[in-house]
Amino acid sequence: MRIGILTFHKPINYGAFLQAFSLSQRLKKEFQGAEIEIIDYIAPKEKRQIYINILRDFKHSGISGGIQSIKKYFVFRKAQKYLPLSDKYLCTDKLETLYSYIKERYDCLVIGSDAVFNWNQTRFPTAFIPDFDFGIPVFTYAASVHGLKYYDVNSKMIEKCRSAFEKMSFVGVRDACTQNFIKFCSPQTEPHFCCDPTLFIDCDSIKSHAGDYSTRIRKKYNFSFDKKYIVFMAPDSALTESIAKKYKKDYTIISLFKKSKYSDIFMYDLDPFEWAMILRGAEATVTNYFHGTLLSLVQNTPTVVLDYSGYDNKYQGKLDDLMNTRFALSEFYFTKKFACNFTEGNNFFEIFENMLQGTYTERIKKGKANLQKSAEDFVLELKSKLEYNS
Numbered sequence: 052m053r054i055g056i057l058t059f060h061k062p063i064n065y066g067a068f069l070q071a072f073s074l075s076q077r078l079k080k081e082f083q084g085a086e087i088e089i090i091d092y093i094a095p096k097e098k099r100q101i102y103i104n105i106l107r108d109f110k111h112s113g114i115s116g117g118i119q120s121i122k123k124y125f126v127f128r129k130a131q132k133y134l135p136l137s138d139k140y141l142c143t144d145k146l147e148t149l150y151s152y153i154k155e156r157y158d159c160l161v162i163g164s165d166a167v168f169n170w171n172q173t174r175f176p177t178a179f180i181p182d183f184d185f186g187i188p189v190f191t192y193a194a195s196v197h198g199l200k201y202y203d204v205n206s207k208m209i210e211k212c213r214s215a216f217e218k219m220s221f222v223g224v225r226d227a228c229t230q231n232f233i234k235f236c237s238p239q240t241e242p243h244f245c246c247d248p249t250l251f252i253d254c255d256s257i258k259s260h261a262g263d264y265s266t267r268i269r270k271k272y273n274f275s276f277d278k279k280y281i282v283f284m285a286p287d288s289a290l291t292e293s294i295a296k297k298y299k300k301d302y303t304i305i306s307l308f309k310k311s312k313y314s315d316i317f318m319y320d321l322d323p324f325e326w327a328m329i330l331r332g333a334e335a336t337v338t339n340y341f342h343g344t345l346l347s348l349v350q351n352t353p354t355v356v357l358d359y360s361g362y363d364n365k366y367q368g369k370l371d372d373l374m375n376t377r378f379a380l381s382e383f384y385f386t387k388k389f390a391c392n393f394t395e396g397n398n399f400f401e402i403f404e405n406m407l408q409g410t411y412t413e414r415i416k417k418g419k420a421n422l423q424k425s426a427e428d429f430v431l432e433l434k435s436k437l438e439y440n441s
Contacts, residue, residue, distance in 0.1 A: 066342020164193030353406035
């Protein structure tokens with residue numbers, strides 16, 4: 052039996068890599084003896100965007116910023132060896148070529164997770180909403196439409212989505228907005244909420260892949276793990292400036308992915324496993340990234356979440372959904388307006404102090420455990436379709 056996963060796994064993005072890694076590991080655990088492969092596909096538009104982003108870093112951050120971006124690119128390329136990739140690599144807009152390959156090679160197709168339903172990142176028609184008769188079960192797992200204002204999309208595109216969803220055996224989504232998108236396209240299709248796969252990531256496996264990361268990071272960044280640290284992975288703002296000023300004497304401020312002028316160290320070329328371990332050891336994380344939030348919380352690191360999405364009332368953003376609906380940790384969730392206009396005349400630092408003291412640890416663990424259960428329907432349905440007996 053061979054199960055193919057079609058997802059975002061090649062972007063220079065920690066979350067994209069680790070969600071793909073985690074889903075493949077979970078399926079290996081559930082389907083022992085089966086071959087689990089990530090289909091080594093990338094849309095041409097998505098591939099071009101990787102190089103555009105590097106050029107943009109040269110333009111906005113100078114030669115040093117561009118060189119850092121190139122180093123990070125090669126770190127991610129090297130990390131691809133840890134994913135169970137298909138032998139064949141495909142980068143094509145000719146979707147029939149991709150679909151024919153899938154039909155011939157796999158007994159089941161799993162699409163997701165991540166924002167695979169947002170075709171602004173690929174193009175339309177998109178490989179991730181396939182209006183195609185594969186002749187095998189097609190599932191989506193924790194797929195998201197994040198960033199696509201689907202209610203403004205023309206009727207022909209919606210009709211193709213409807214046709215695709217109604218061919219699927221199971222449509223698993225990771226947020227309320229995507230549930231609404233599915234019902235908008237196909238009222239007959241019942242979407243199922245599934246947690247992002249990083250919520251059941253194997254922390255021991257991550258640690259094993261990271262190896263002796265602490266020695267490497269000590270040498271590279273002259274950083275001592277003897278000192279407590281706070282991670283910034285968010286735009287600079289009045290809030291991040293205030294946190295840095297208040298805690299710099301007692302904590303090292305580390306910025307990840309994007310440099311913060313308020314940080315002591317910018318760790319720009321960590322591989323995905325090292326990144327996860329840095330989040331694991333932090334006293335707190337401050338981030339506007341979805342997977343930065345999840346990889347912190349899944350490792351019990353309290354997290355200040357800054358939502359910069361700015362969507363209208365028709366569209367609940369993924370961070371709003373995650374923190375307020377799924378984790379019920381509304382006191383960790385703040386808007387861009389709050390971050391940019393921050394003053395100390397509120398109770399923010401009382402909350403932050405409680406974070407540092409471990410006050411919220413049990414609530415984080417409980418929220419994580421509840422969310423992890425949402426994968427069960429997907430696993431049971433997949434085993435049923437494949438007539439797999441563990």
